[in-house]
Amino acid sequence: MFFNSLTFAIFLPIVFFLYWFVFNKTKSSQNLILILASYYFYSCWDWRFLFLLVFSTFLDYATGIQIEKTENASTRKFWFWLSVGINLGFLAIFKYYNFFASSFATLLSDFGLKSSPFLLDVVLPVGISFYTFHGLSYVIDIYYKRIKAEYNFVDYSLFVSYFPLLVAGPIERATHLLPQVKVRRVFNFEKAKEGVYQFTWGLVKKVVIADGCATYANAIFDHYPAMNSWSLILGAIYFAFQIYGDFSGYSDMALGMSKLFGIDLLRNFNYPYFSRDIAEFWRRWHISLSSWFRDYVYIPLGGSKGSKSKQVRNVFIIFVLSGFWHGANWTYLAWGFINALYFLPLLLLNKNRSNIEMVNLKWNLSSIKEIASIFYTFILACLAWIFFRANTITDAFAYIKRMFSNGNFASQYLANERYNYELLAFVIVFVIVEWNSRFSIEPISGRKSGLKLALAIAAIIALGTFSDYKEFIYFQF
Structure with missing residues (x-):
């Protein structure tokens, strides 16, 4: 169901009417109708992948609570890496497995070795990169004690599956969206x-x-x-x-x-x-993804601190990861690498924030x-x-x-x-x-x-x- 389709032109007014005129009494009823609408919206692409979305939601909800409840460092780390590993594992299987298998087979053929790689005949679940990053940021923030875990499953489910952002972002943060879904909304005409x-x-x-x-x-x-x-x-x-x-x-x-x-x-x-300049461009393009990589990868790597060589390393890691996030193709990696090259002179001359x-x-x-x-x-x-x-x-x-x-x-x-x-x-x-x-x-x-x-x-x-x-x-x- 596309935003620019006749089906969506019927879907949106119905949800709007139910939200404000039928289920408007409490915060819980408002959230519930939005979740049901979101699950229906997502199932219109392929209802089978709805189970993957629900599983991912429950995984991060449960591991977030477990991470917060325990003070034992090794136990917290176990739940943290369980969530991160499974989330990234889904991405690896559905989005990147065939790419790596085919690339490895091509590499072997360059050395004269024949191989027949086993490829998966799967469809990429729509929006998986976006809702996976929603859950990852949530779990990471709990692990580093930046936020508290959400114990209301309905509220957390809405944070992950809210249909306006479900399939193509923006990539929301729990600190921004969760406080809004935890209170009853009142209609504001303006x-x-x-x-x-x-x-x-x-x-x-x-x-x-x-x-x-x-x-x-x-x-x-x-x-x-x-x-x-x-x-x-x-x-x-x-x-x-x-x-x-x-x-x-x-x-x-x-x-x-x-x-x-x-x-x-x-x-x-x-x-x-x-x-x-290209630094300003990346502060204004796909802001939610750029800021996600900045906060959860670039800064933990050291960011702009340390030697210039480490700064250059961090920049190339971020841009190549950004390219790879877009898709399993060497063209996306090249696109990310080229943008890193564009950024490099600004970094070396300390003009990246001019x-x-x-x-x-x-x-x-x-x-x-x-x-x-x-x-x-x-x-x-x-x-x-x-x-x-x-x-x-x-x-x-x-x-x-x-x-x-x-x-x-x-x-x-x-x-x-x-x-x-x-x-x-x-x-x-x-x-x-x-x-x-x-x-x-x-x-x-x-x-x-x-x-x-x-x-x-x-x-x-x-x-x-x-x-x-x-x-x-x-x-x-």
């Missing part, structure tokens, strides 16, 4: 209105920008040997906006619909393509430098996205080589031609709207919000209706 605005803008990002760009990005990447330099440049740009519109659009829809239920989720994107606040141009000489930095960072991001999108690392290098060596910048016809340059105009308009809204969360809100909402809905109906690409990219992670 918050609900903000939620409608944010959900609608997320839908615009998805069906107007991301799905429109996907049509051309797919055509260009799938036939890149026949594309000229101009088409390949457009393909990289279109994919950059496809993945941004797709993922940040999902996050906006998740945050927006959650406000309809009186719950605030963590902000996951903060206008990353207006970043002035741009903390959102860019605010004053239209002077320094602003020209800021604009140039934004364009430069966007180009770097686009080049890295080529590796993320390509089927193999060889394809990514071949794509880049042809992009720089072909030298033909003429307009090129595509078999699925519909509105190529009209789409480019839409992307430019989208960038302008985002730029004017970069200090807010809901670009539709504010002055003339009714007109903005009407225009957004018109764009969704006019362009989203003809979209060829319905799925969200991050559902595969």
